[in-house]
Amino acid sequence: xxxxxxxxxxxxxxxxxxxxxxxxxxxxxxxxxxxxxxxxxxxxxxxxxxxxxxxxxxxxxxxxxxxxxxxxxxxxxxxxxxxxxxxxxxxxxxxxxxxxxxxxxxxxxxxxxxxxxxxxxxxxxxxxxxxxxxxxxxxxxxxxxxxxxxxxxxxxxxxxxxxxxxxxxxxxxxxxxxxxxxxxxxxxxxxxxxxxxxxxxxxxxxxxxxxxxxxxxxxxxxxxxxxxxxxxxxxxxxxxxxxxxxxxxxxxxxxxxxxxxxxxxxxxxxxxxxxxxxxxxxxxxxxxxxxxxxxxxxxxxxxxxxxxxxxxxxxxxxxxxxxxxxxxxxxxxxxxxxxxxxxxxxxxxxxxxxxxxxxxxxxxxxxxxxxxxxxxxxxxxxxxxxxxxxxxxxxxxxxxxxxxxxxxxxxxxxxxxxxxxxxxxxxxxxxxxxxxxxxxxxxxxxxxxxxxxxxxxxxxxxxxxxxxxxxxxxxxxxxxxxxxxxxxxxxxxxxx
Numbered sequence: 001x002x003x004x005x006x007x008x009x010x011x012x013x014x015x016x017x018x019x020x021x022x023x024x025x026x027x028x029x030x031x032x033x034x035x036x037x038x039x040x041x042x043x044x045x046x047x048x049x050x051x052x053x054x055x056x057x058x059x060x061x062x063x064x065x066x067x068x069x070x071x072x073x074x075x076x077x078x079x080x081x082x083x084x085x086x087x088x089x090x091x092x093x094x095x096x097x098x099x100x101x102x103x104x105x106x107x108x109x110x111x112x113x114x115x116x117x118x119x120x121x122x123x124x125x126x127x128x129x130x131x132x133x134x135x136x137x138x139x140x141x142x143x144x145x146x147x148x149x150x151x152x153x154x155x156x157x158x159x160x161x162x163x164x165x166x167x168x169x170x171x172x173x174x175x176x177x178x179x180x181x182x183x184x185x186x187x188x189x190x191x192x193x194x195x196x197x198x199x200x201x202x203x204x205x206x207x208x209x210x211x212x213x214x215x216x217x218x219x220x221x222x223x224x225x226x227x228x229x230x231x232x233x234x235x236x237x238x239x240x241x242x243x244x245x246x247x248x249x250x251x252x253x254x255x256x257x258x259x260x261x262x263x264x265x266x267x268x269x270x271x272x273x274x275x276x277x278x279x280x281x282x283x284x285x286x287x288x289x290x291x292x293x294x295x296x297x298x299x300x301x302x303x304x305x306x307x308x309x310x311x312x313x314x315x316x317x318x319x320x321x322x323x324x325x326x327x328x329x330x331x332x333x334x335x336x337x338x339x340x341x342x343x344x345x346x347x348x349x350x351x352x353x354x355x356x357x358x359x360x361x362x363x364x365x366x367x368x369x370x371x372x373x374x375x376x377x378x379x380x381x382x383x384x385x386x387x388x389x390x391x392x393x394x395x396x397x398x399x400x401x402x403x404x405x406x407x408x409x410x411x412x413x414x415x416x417x418x419x420x421x422x423x424x425x426x427x428x429x430x431x432x433x434x435x436x437x438x439x440x441x442x443x444x445x446x447x448x449x450x451x452x453x454x455x456x457x458x459x460x461x462x463x464x465x466x467x468x469x470x471x472x473x474x475x476x477x478x479x480x481x482x483x484x485x486x487x488x489x490x491x492x493x494x495x496x
Contacts, residue, residue, distance in 0.1 A: 013047040041159065049098045056102055056123060073118045077449060080111030082118065092125070095133040097159035113456070114449045126437060127444040128170065134160055135170055136433055142171030143420040146404060175416025177439035178432065182419065186260050199266020200229030204239050205275045205291055206390035207283045210398045212248060215408045222248040222398050222418060225258050226390045227265040230274065236382045237274075239389050243426045246397045246418040248411070251282035255289050262290045276387045278302045279369050298372035299387040303330065306362040307338070313358035314345055335373045339366060397421045
């Protein structure tokens, strides 16, 4: 409970703030609303900081030494009893830019020896000097814009000053926590195999990759999965409620990670799943694992690209009429007719010519995916035949944030950022942030416990102290004597 003396102080502060605002307004009768707002905010900072500190410290664990044994908090690691070991102060910067000073008890577990601040645990404070709300705001802005802009935008909107380095550190810490959480969730799904969640009856699955610039001039591929619910609009199926998962990793690891996304989306329980993708082999392997019963559709742009490549190789620039005829047949008729036309071109071409190799590649590509190019059937059923949702995902999730002007990322920072981009673009931030914050607090506790155990494992230091240089030799002071180290005092009678 907050005692009456503190409440009286608040009332006195409120009166002081009101009088200060009234005096300022009298001195500035023509002030704009923006100027009035700024003046009020500056004067409210004093009472806001005081109220935050007093309310936070009005806690059951503020002073563990004065509590009954039954009411004392327990160690979160081993549930042992905590012993008070004095108090320490901590300063937090709030979302409004105020600095709140908290003085709280430090406690040590009598069983495992790990130390912690019970008040920090109760208030769910994150590591560092930022309040939980400010840490969330920094991470969310950092997932959308360069870190140098985060500090500028944040100060302009809320008044909180955060350096570029702090914005980078807080954003990547949140991303690393999310990566760890999702890896644990995948492992849990693999071990327990719970019942998948119920999702939309009609769904679309599309996968693709985009290149990310790395430090040192390298490039690496970030793979992105898009899941969408399909609804009927004007006789056609349209994607809604898009959900993303993006990682920079090999295709086997990425296939494993997508288990979480497909389970959450309820892909396994969907009545119809349409997999609209290009013909990459790694994508087909992913579909075999996550949704083997999906109706696979080759992206129309890729199919038409192979038709254009064959036509240009044989006819050159005047290939437009031939390409248009084949594409019309492919879209509205039987795809076998297009394959027969490609075979006819092969018969007309000589051996070992570049054109023959191109036509042969196009024929082999389309023939292998014959079931995926039944576009007349797909369009008659209202199915989408383009993978535009994943092409736009490459830009939205990956390129907007990771391919800015002059950006080069270290490998260790790519996946944390992609994880945050995935939940941001999927509108899952509000649901996932409490889990991210809890994971960060858990990681901080583990790091403290690890440091404690490492200190106990190390032998005590017995390094000899370096010898002190002599202050005098044969009765004469050396340069290390206090007479030599400190300047002589000028006598009062010395001439200036």
